[in-house]
Amino acid sequence: MWRRVASVSHLFSHSKSTKFNQGGSTFKIWETFTSESEIPTPSKGSPFITFVLGGPGSGKGTQCAKIVEAFGFTHISAGDLLRREIASGSAYGSVILSTIREGKIVPSQVTVQLIQKEMESSDNYKFLIDGFPRSEENRKAFEQTIGTEPDVVLFFDCPEQEMVKRVLNRNQGRVDDNIDTIKKRLEIFDELNWPVINYYSQRGKLHKINAVGTVDEIFEKVRPIFAPLSK
Numbered sequence: 001m002w003r004r005v006a007s008v009s010h011l012f013s014h015s016k017s018t019k020f021n022q023g024g025s026t027f028k029i030w031e032t033f034t035s036e037s038e039i040p041t042p043s044k045g046s047p048f049i050t051f052v053l054g055g056p057g058s059g060k061g062t063q064c065a066k067i068v069e070a071f072g073f074t075h076i077s078a079g080d081l082l083r084r085e086i087a088s089g090s091a092y093g094s095v096i097l098s099t100i101r102e103g104k105i106v107p108s109q110v111t112v113q114l115i116q117k118e119m120e121s122s123d124n125y126k127f128l129i130d131g132f133p134r135s136e137e138n139r140k141a142f143e144q145t146i147g148t149e150p151d152v153v154l155f156f157d158c159p160e161q162e163m164v165k166r167v168l169n170r171n172q173g174r175v176d177d178n179i180d181t182i183k184k185r186l187e188i189f190d191e192l193n194w195p196v197i198n199y200y201s202q203r204g205k206l207h208k209i210n211a212v213g214t215v216d217e218i219f220e221k222v223r224p225i226f227a228p229l230s231k
């Protein structure tokens with residue numbers, strides 16, 4: 001198991017915050033706008049963990065691929081791990097499949113175990129954990145099992161209409177890429193993901209990225225966050 005050796009709080013020294021309301025509560029979100037902050041070089045023996053949040057179709061997977069290419073992270077998509085578990089014929093497969101079909105959240109114990117296995121079998125120490133945590137339960141289970149918090153949290157902020165359009169055009173044969181499941185996923189996102197976003201915002205770890213624009217335009221907003229890291 002890894003031990004944390006350094007704080008990266010000064011990563012956020014070139015950020016500004018904005019306040020907004022969601023579900024009757026006020027949230028504060030950090031928005032990064034420059035790449036000039038210094039961060040400690042992550043080292044083997046101490047994982048550098050980035051959580052990647054955003055609604056369905058906000059572009060998390062697409063941007064993760066760009067971050068991997070530019071900065072040498074290992075991409076761990078919680079959704080992909082769950083889909084792989086279904087395909088492997090595991091004992092959990094049928095319950096995971098019906099949960100995904102309903103747009104609901106798989107029990108954290110299952111997802112965290114899959115993430116942990118993936119991290120432990122990797123030679124890398126820079127991880128992008130995509131689509132996780134989806135709920136406070138997910139977040140707490142990760143902290144308890146892995147014993148650490150993320151260094152950075154990205155939140156791809158995208159209007160619902162745009163997310164629906166992207167998901168319906170995705171065409172990758174996913175069982176949840178249909179209008180009924182998308183509506184449920186959006187409801188679950190609103191209900192369960194905002195507390196997580198708020199939590200990391202309060203801890204000064206959240207980077208909100210406007211996810212409207214071309215893939216390259218959005219990546220140019222992501223790049224400064226990781227620019228101090230070498231590949």
Ligand SMILES: Nc1ncnc2c1ncn2[C@@H]1O[C@H](COP(=O)(O)OP(=O)(O)OP(=O)(O)O)[C@@H](O)[C@H]1O
Pocket residue numbers: 054055056057058059060061062063079131166167169170171211212213214215218
């Ligand atoms: N900036 C963009 N503009 C237009 N289409 C995009 C953009 N980014 C991603 N897409 C497309 O939108 C679809 C959804 O993107 P992606 O799979 O990256 O989203 P996601 O956040 O990982 O979604 P999910 O949570 O459902 O896995 C894909 O078909 C992708 O090619």
Ligand SMILES: Nc1ccn([C@@H]2O[C@H](COP(=O)(O)O)[C@@H](O)[C@H]2O)c(=O)n1
Pocket residue numbers: 056077078079080082099100101103104105106107111130131132133134138176185
């Ligand atoms: N932490 C998570 C992540 C995902 N799921 C389930 O998988 C579905 C697809 O996830 P994507 O990230 O690939 O969109 C999602 O709708 C959930 O049903 C989960 O339970 N927990």
Ligand SMILES: [Mg+2]
Pocket residue numbers: 060061077079131
């Ligand atoms: Mg995805």
